[in-house]
Amino acid sequence: MAWLEVDAKRTLSALPNGSSVEDLSAAARNGDPRAKLSLGLMRLLGSGLPKDEKAGFEWLSQAARQGDPAGCYFTGLCHKLGLGTSADAHAAQT
Numbered sequence: 001m002a003w004l005e006v007d008a009k010r011t012l013s014a015l016p017n018g019s020s021v022e023d024l025s026a027a028a029r030n031g032d033p034r035a036k037l038s039l040g041l042m043r044l045l046g047s048g049l050p051k052d053e054k055a056g057f058e059w060l061s062q063a064a065r066q067g068d069p070a071g072c073y074f075t076g077l078c079h080k081l082g083l084g085t086s087a088d089a090h091a092a093q094t
Contacts, residue, residue, distance in 0.1 A: 007077075008041045011070050012065070019050060028059065037071050038079040044083065057084025 019027075019038075027035035040059030042049045057078045063071025079088045 004005070005045060005063070008045055008074065009047070012038065012041050012047065018039075028062075028079075031066070033063040033066040033068040033071060037068055040071070041074065044078075053078075053084035055084070060084075 019035075021039075021042075023040050024035045024042075024075050028039050036059045039049070040056045040061075040063060042056070042077070043052045043059060044056030046050065048092075057075070060074045060078060064075040076082050081087065
């Protein structure tokens with residue numbers, strides 16, 4: 001699972017800096033898929049927010065449903081590994 005953390009941290013570091021959690025939350029509530037991705041990864045890792053795999057999965061899923069490629073990737077990994085959701089090999093591939 002260390003590779004998941006490395007991928008997630010790499011993705012987070014590539015996102016724009018300077019946004020507070022409050023700013024990200026507001027942007028996510030307003031439909032911004034990159035904000036949803038950020039909050040999902042932060043929750044999944046417990047980075048800057050308390051760790052909550054289920055909430056992380058929900059944010060990542062929302063980003064994926066909006067077509068965010070990284071959201072799709074991390075949602076698939078969550079399905080594969082059972083992070084925040086039950087493990088589901090079929091859902092991981094779709």
